[in-house]
Amino acid sequence: MVHLLRQKATRAQLAEMLETLGGYIKLAVDIEQEIGAGGGALHADCEAVLLEAGSRRPSWTRRFKPESRRL
Template sequence: MIHLIRERTTVDQVSQMQEALGDYIKLAVDVERELLAGGGAMHADCEAALLDEGSFQENIWGAGWFPDSQQVTFDSLINIRPRQGNRALEVQDPGLRERIEKIVRERFAP
């Protein structure tokens, strides 16, 4: 189940987002609106939920969250964007990674 997350997540939301992949939650993060979508089997599904909510694709980046270890990851096919200077699965820009991590931790960390 994909959730749009504007505030801190609830235990139920995290549990529902974990249904697809167990100990890992795929995320798409709108770094401008500080909004994220999480859950489902593909980052692209989360990205689509944000696009439907009015986000712009150039502001959306793929990430992941491991609830048990509270680790943020930055790998996703949606991150391959040569026109934005990101030619890899992983978000390359350290400042952008920092923004993504801040948003994810504000929504997920206890």
């Protein structure tokens, strides 16, 4: 599941985003609008959610490993 994030993700959102890939979460962020999206199988899934929310183009994409808390 991909979540649009306008603030810090909740534990429930993290759990849902981890369901797709298990060990890590795909992320895309629009730094100008200060929003992000996380989850899905591809960074493109996150980018699509940002574009639907009015983003012109995500500023960057990363993957997040919760156990290490690193991008």
